[in-house]
Amino acid sequence: MYGKGIKRTGIARIAFLLVFPLLLTGCWNNRDLTEINIVAGLGLDRTEDGKVLLTVQVVEPAAIQSTSSGKGKGGGAQPKPVFIESYEGETVFDAVRGMLSIVDKRLFLSTAQVLILGERLSQDGIEEVLDFFQRNHEIDYSMTVLVAKGVTPKEILEMETDIDSIPAVYIRGSAENTVSRGTVKRILLIDLIKDMGGSGRQPAIGQISKAGEKKVITEGTAVFRDGKLAGWLDLYETRGYLFAIDKVKSAVVNVPADEGKIAMEIIRSKGKVKVAFENGEPSMLTVKVETEANVGGYEGKGALDSPDNLYFLEKTLEEEIKKEISTALEKTQKEYSSDIFGFGAYVHKYHPQYWKNAKKDWNDIFSKLPADIQVDAKIMRTGIVKSPVKKDE
């Protein structure tokens, strides 16, 4: 049929081509889905004697399936959708491995939705423990990182919630939700690692705390300085901080007006931080925010029927935002002395020579600089009605 020579070169060609797929990487060990424990949430804390306490929330797929399909097995005890296990280890990796002796299957960490860091651990410093999360190939870099305030990660993970059958999914969802309020710094593992490694910006991590027996609340921000927890920002300070670093997607800002309040819905916002230089030395921190807002609700007695009213409203809104930013900035400067705004990154980028020397003391330099905050707000729409409906008219 074919000449022999042709056949040989043909095979050689195929063999040559077959080499290329080898360049594609893959995992070589065949492991069935039923042979792994699907981890939904991770908690890390430090014990009093300095060990690492790892808590995992593991999903029981069969239980989830039966609850969601509504086929509860007739009255008997509902199997729990998740189980929680903790293990103390010298290091994180030690704890992960040590866990194997209490659970039946290998832990699969890729599916972890949230990583919750304990307060004590944060105060001791998170850089060391996070190394494992950078090194391990099975870690999903897009998991949400949160710091627990006033509660241990274990307590949060153990919480049974009615909102979602998997608490970790509920926590992640709530953090995502809060982003649209602009009151939590939602940070993914990958961003956190970047912030810690990159120079010029101190990491700030979203805060989680207990809001009830079965509820958590994700509001506020944990401020870190050199990898150690420095303090907290409340929700309004957090929003000011987010306005400045251009992380506000949407928010509701209440503006006092005429014996009432107007709820302004921020629909677009742009923030920029800069450092002004004079004679080769930084002289002023500048924050510039441009924002667009709609009137979401007018709970007061005034009217919104003239351009002057709107102009006045814009000014008030600007003041309100400015106030939030300045409290946040002041707090980080004076109390925590931690540049979470990334002024340092700006200096690094535009004044690299100066940065080289000032890098080490930047947090101190930052704390002493005066700040100029400019906010430009525009009102785009006022809704379907111009003024609130009045009874007496």
Next chain:
Amino acid sequence: MLERIRKRSRTGNQNSNEDNTHADSCEQIPKTIEAVNVKLSEIFSGCSDFMHREISCGKKRSIRILVAYINGFVDKRVLNQDVIRPILDFFSNKESHADSRIFEQLKECIVINNDIKEADDMRQAVDGIVSGEALLFIDGENKALVIGVKASQGRQVEEPDTETSIRGAREGFVENLLTNTTLIRKRIKNPNLKLEMMQLGKQTKTDICICYIKGIANEKIVREVRERLKKIKTDAILDTGIIEQFISDSRLSLFPTVGNSEKCDKLAGKLLEGRVAIFCDGTPYVITIPYLFIESIQTTDDYYDHAYFATFMRLLRLMALLVSNLLPAMYVALVSFHHTVIPFKLMITLAASRQGIPFSPFTEAILMIIAFELLREAGVRMPRPIGQALSIVGAIVLGEASVAAGIASNLMVIIVAITAICSFVVPPLIRATMLLRFAFLAAANFLGFLGISFVAVAVFTHLCRLRSFGIPYMAPFSPLTASDLKDSFIVVPIWAMVTRPKILRQENAGGAKGSKRLEVKARP
């Protein structure tokens, strides 16, 4: 190994050649009909359907004619009316057969039938008889007349079961060669439509007809077809499927390099594109050559319907082809290797469906696919009325029971079902897909996506290397022929499809000398 297979088939053929003789058949036809009679009785001894009758006519019954035929094969009414009666009438008043022109008279002005040939030796005469023609031997002549009075039998022209379409002709080919060629001739009324007859099969002497349109078909391909057909040395041609295996370029490939069809309009279309068809008496399946990969996802409906829908359907079929090959393998690779790429929610669903299944995903997949293939094969082989019952049992066993018993997961049932549905979308490749699926599965279980890509590369390399009568199998993609892309994964409207496929006319088609790959070694 190839060599050994070939050798074995060679010796097998030789064995069967030896008993394939009517040794004395090449000799002259004897002059007296007594001698002819003796000879025929000897040849046809034991053939109860062989009939012969002696007619004596003329005034003194001096003109003697022997009529020989196979009972049931010839139309006796036509034989009596067009042949025997005119002979009796004509000679009723003649004196004797001293007139030597009696043979010519018979041929030219007595026998009414149009289809008359002369047989010069015994072999031709016997061939005529076994092909359903009536033989006239005249006393004193060493020639015989072969008169075509074959009875037309067989089923009516019906809609083919294997290829159905929404629009287009409902006529399908039948077992009768002449009916089939007529069906094509009816569609292409053009003297350039050539029908070359030949006989193949030492024992069966099956009529084969090469059909092409002169001026459109590539002469080289036609010549190559002729050559390859001539080289077929076998006892029996019972179906075009046998011819197909003999003339394929790559006889060990999983993929078909020779197409077949039962539909008249489809075949007419193929001929008009420049393809060559081979009809075979006794089967409704007609071969088309060359056959390219893209043809497996083409249907006649594509050309009768709007181009948008046709294009969509082509893409859908392509997707179905990929899915039916890869889906089980992908699933196995996902759940046994690549957990990291599964989204969290899907992972829970997957894990939940796998919970409590005692088999590995691979074993589970193999079991379910084999169960499905068994069911399919049983459905084909079973008498039709039982088939219905079978499908019900199959659906219940495969679907509900196996899941309820915890042998297979719900998801696997869905996957096998989708795979099965998809495999039926592209009928020409069902068999290739069936085997490739296992290859992909095994590779997926061994190396995950890496393994799948290994097999995929091997398959694609093979496909690109394959030729059908010198035409690259993956044309018009490899080599890329821009103008032929109009009828590939996309279909342009028929009014924009102004040129015939270029690839079929290319120079190195057929058995060009430069291309060694095309050489078909002669088989004994």
